[in-house]
Amino acid sequence: MKFDQPATTNPIDQERVVTRPHTRIEGPLKVTGQAPYAYEYRLPEAPTYGFVLGAGVARGRITAIDTAAAEAAPGVLLVLTHENMPAQGASDTPVPQQEDASPQLAGPEIRHYHQAVAFVVAETFEQARAAAHLIRVTYDVTPGQFTLADTLEEGKEPDDAADSVVGDFEEAFGAAAVTVDLTYTTPDQSQAPMEPHATIAHWEGEELTVHTAHQVVHWVKRGLAMTLKVPQKNVRVISAYVGGGFGTKLLFFSDAVLSAAAARVLGRPVKTALQRPLIFNNTSHRAATIQRVRLGADHAGNLSAVGHDTWTGNLPGGDSEPACEQTKYLYAGPNRQIRTRQSELDLPPGASMRAPGEAVGMLAIEGAMDELAEKLGVDPVELRLMNDVQFDPEKGPKRPFSSRKLAQALRTGARAFGWDGRPRTPRERQEGEWLIGYGVASAFRTNLVKPSGATVRLEPGGTLTVETQMTDIGTGSYTILGQVAAEMLGLTLEQVQVRLGDSEYPASSGSGGSWGANSASAGVYAACDALRRDLAKQAGYPYADAVFRSGKVWQGAECTELSELAGKEGVSATGSMTYGDLDEQFAQAGFGAHFVEVRVNAHTAEIRVNRALSVVGAGRILNPVTARSQCLGGMTMGIGSALMEELHVDHDLGLFVNHDLGEYHVPVHADIPDMDVIFLDELDDASSPLRAKGLGELGISGVGAAVANAVYNATGVRVRDFPITLDKILAGWDD
Amino acid sequence: MTPPTAPQGAAPSEGPQPVPATLPVTLTVNGQERTLELDPRVSLLDTLREHLHLTGTKKGCDHGQCGACTVLLDGQRVLSCLTLAVMHDGQAVTTIEGLGTPDDLHPLQDAFIRHDGYQCGYCTPGQLCSSVGTLDEIARGVPSHVTADLDDVRFSADELRERLSGNLCRCAAYPNIIAAVSEVHASQNGASQNGTAQPGAAQNGVGQ
Incomplete structure (x- = not known):
């Protein structure tokens, strides 16, 4: 099955099972230690x-x-x-x-x-x-060469991150009424x-x-x-x-x-x-970056120049950390210059970590937007709204976004979070020994789809088995794919068994790049579509008239039990979904907004997150339970990237010194408050028949910048060298 | 498998006694007495996973840094990777398999499912065993770093967050775990208790 035209009405639109908040079907195995790793x-x-x-x-x-x-x-x-x-x-x-x-x-x-x-x-x-x-x-x-900062002159334009230039950036930046020119560093992360x-x-x-x-x-x-x-x-x-x-x-x-x-x-x-x-x-890690962001705007805040340069390193033949990627799409602006330079380092291999590019690129661009807003005297939410754009800013209106709810996410989040009640200037609010700060950032992650297949089998008795190589790495695949199959065949989730992660089953997208839920669901959709056609034919109903509901296939008031059609042998069908060029016709990405409140100790500069909210526009939310957990997980890892996660390089010996979980700090229970996620109503017709988009990485993309902006709002210290640790705040206070 | 045993025979008449390759250990695991001949280097964790095939207890780091291997030893939570099985002869171990089964879930296991207190599931057995131990510690009045009044240990979300911080969850189900454990605490103590510690109240999860 090829998805090369925007989705039209299909069985998923019934939303009897899909979009419902089902707990994980493999949950009882996981909580009792019976799930085998x-x-x-x-x-x-x-x-x-x-x-x-x-x-x-x-x-x-x-x-x-x-x-x-x-x-x-x-x-x-x-x-x-x-x-x-x-x-x-x-x-x-x-x-x-x-x-x-x-x-x-x-x-x-x-x-x-x-x-x-x-x-x-x-x-x-x-x-x-x-x-x-x-x-x-x-x-x-x-x-060996272990120090990125010493290699900047040697960096080459990588194959996987070509320069992207529109208009005349340097001239526009030079002529802009208000500018920021800021350099950020992000460390190696595990x-x-x-x-x-x-x-x-x-x-x-x-x-x-x-x-x-x-x-x-x-x-x-x-x-x-x-x-x-x-x-x-x-x-x-x-x-x-x-x-x-x-x-x-x-x-x-x-x-x-x-x-x-x-x-x-x-x-x-x-x-x-x-x-x-x-x-x-x-094994692999996310490579460190040095990023320079230059933004130029008129006095009102309309961007005229958008520049983002990234320097990163890897072993020869390794990919780049594409930290500029989001800057191609996030905001309007006629003059744009986006460049990556990659040098050779003799550190361990750099490769994908949750939201390659955006996770660290958003720390830079969204920090710079906050600084520009301050310089302009504009509300940071308003500055983002002002520069929202409904088409690919590099390609122009001929390549619109398939769906883009950045503005709605910012407005919804501002209202829900109480953004109006924020401290307007740094160090404005203190409660006891704690300085309180608010921060905001946009969320952005490119939407990817991959070919994916599945076999579905109507078993004797009328239950359904789904088999696909798709993996569940905590993302909810077992449950979501069961929901999709149940929806397609008019069954309940309890009537569907899902088997994953075996190469004997049809090849699948697998889990990565936030493509998993949408792509693997589309593969199951394709297999179910084939099975529905077989079953309708067997029942003697024209496929166009056949309705699958309550364990039966219907033509008007007439129906046949699926268990009857399954017979003693069962009926199976295999299908896969491939894609046309809709991702070229339309720019596709998930959008959202992050709002964070921190408190920073006025004496020790200890930083704590008080609350966090993500508003997410990621197409159809296939299962709000698992989707919310994905967002919470991304937000938490983003808080980690802002405040603690760093592989420390021994610049003489060329290793990550803190190579265990005691010394590589990830967020723990005590670091994470109760957090909120709001899903916006959205259907993305150009993404897949599910009308869904990826969201596993949207949570991490931007939240760290919201933390950093909140820390500045609390303390008056801008730390652009991540992670933001208390020694850097104290040094800022000393200056 | 059984590791090779040192040859039986007369000990040398002089010089240091040879260290036997294995030692006998008897543990009561989830209520069942189990006697094993173990290499003294075998951690309690690997005893459970490799010798008793109770793989619900997870190895995340093997260094006491992640909490995935948390089990209850005589009712108290321990990191099973940081202790050797031969040190616990005669003691009782409760693992995730002993808390409940898919058909007969412990209230915390049930709450974890309903609150989505997990994603990949790998840290989950440790989070659950740690939660059982934590509720019992609070009930027994054991204070923590965030306890305001050492003579009046009260349940709170912050107490949970502090006490469960040794159990890492990289998927970061933290808010959902806190919600799940808080709900179980409330249902076991009743709203009228107002969060005050009730000695022994949380011990019903530790099936011996």
Whole structure:
């Protein structure tokens, strides 16, 4: 099925099941510990345990690796190093790939700290861990470049973030009545899902099965096949429950590759979970940025010049952190200049983390809008409303937004939050020893769709089974896909069983880039559409007249029970959704607004969030329960990015020093107040038959800027070097 | 699997005694007595997950930094990754599997579902065991960092947030978890109690 025309009336519009607040159908399994994550499957054969040893240097060559003591240690079955690693597919970059060969232990060259240098397999975890520490590695160390700020001159225009220039920015900026020219820095950040990257690999003859923690099943299936040099058809991947991803499980790492390789050598299952202190340097992270935002406006606040430059770094072949992306679409302005420069760094691989680009780009552009509003003496909400635009500002009115409720979100949020009662000037309001500040920011995240498929089977008895490779990484896929199928076939959610995350099922969009719910739902829609046609035909009703309701298919007053049509064998259909060029005809994005109140201690500068509100326009909200949780999660991670999250670079040794959950600070219960989410009524006809848009990343995109703006409102100190920690506020007070 | 055991036989007549490769441990797990021969290096967490196949208890960090491995040991919450099984011979452990089952949910498990107090579910067993322990601690009058009057420990959302802060949730179901636990506290104590600690009131969740 191809979605190449805007959606017209379809069965989802009934909204009998979809849009209803259903709790998660897999909930009882999760709250009782019965939902199996990758490392937790029990195979007929006793497993062996893998342990990854990471490199102790950031760049160089292994000149000697002594594994004799480890091999002689109790219980050890195998020690893999680059010297005895079986042949693998090659890659021209040290950055792990989504669906291409990503070899491990491929040679003596070290390209980043904690790169795997050895893999120990033993009868028990304790034996493998103890033996790994007996390995002695000698390196010839090469100096590396670990400091982004020292590479700005070398930066090149990356393939994935070409310059985007409209009009004459420099002239317009120079001529503007009011300008801001501000530089922001955002640090390296870690996705830090609660479930470590983990894999159980076992072979039966030439056929490999991996239970692995991954976001996109067909990617890791192909990638592992390419890496291990086996046909894709010989690889089965199961990711039925995934304990969070946030982008890092879009790629596959040493746990998967080395478990699979070792299991083949040993002829026994191997299970490996990356130890937490390894994850921060061994896997992926969000790369640091330096951003310069220049805005020029007339005295009223109408933007005439919009400039956003980003500098970022990565290993050779790695993607850029596209922090300018939102600035192409967010506000009007005839003269625009958006540029990214990427340099080579010898830090661990940078890759996707929740809302690549926007999550950190919005910190800059939305901070700059706040400073411009202050300079103009305009309400920051009004400044954003004034520069709202209903079409792609680069392409003009010929490319309208499919739907854009930024203005409504700002107005709704301002009213609900009590924006009118905000302190107008910094340090205006103090309660006891606490300074109170309010902040606002827009929310923006590009909407993406991906092809996705599913099989639906009407079972004997009239229930329905949905099968798709789609994953549920906490996003609510099990429930949402069940709702979509129930809606399409006129069943209740209880009559639908959903099976996910197995490469035996039709390929799916997987979970990433906020595309999951909408895309995978569209795949289920396509499969259900095929099944509905079969069933209507079987019942003898013209498809145009057939109505599916209450477990029956109807033509007028006449009906046939679905259980009757299912017969003894059941009836199944497979379908998939692909897309035309509607995403080119229309600019597509989720929009919203964030409002935050903070308190800052007048003596210590301790920052606390008092309350936060996100107003979200993301098309049809398929399930308000799971959607609200996605927004709360994004808001929380955004608060983390504003106030605490930072991988600290050792600029001499080239590693992230705080590589565990004790030292890499993520928000905890005590950091997060009760927060509110308001969903705007919106249907996006150009997005999919569901008329939905992504929202898993909208919550994080902008909220940190609202926090920063609130901190300024409370303290009078602008911190543009994220995260905003109390020492930076105190330094501002000292000045 | 059973780890290899040291050869049986006469101990050397002189010199240090060889350390046995395994030690016997008896634990009462979710009301059932379980006797195991364990490598003394095996954490309580890995005992549950790898030896008893109770994988509901999660390994998030193995360093006592995330709370996903929280279980109840003789009724009190502990981080099972930070303690060795052989240190707990004769003690009683309650895991998430012992709190309730899909067909017979503990009130907190039921509340977590209704309030969506989870997303990916990986930290959830730890959040739940920690919540059971927390309500009991408040009921027993154990103060926390945010307790205003050490002689009058009262339930509040801020007390919960403080006491549950050792349980990280990267999906950030925090507000929903607080709502779920608060509701269970209210239903177990009744509105008339006005939040005052009731000794023992929250202990009914700890099935031994």
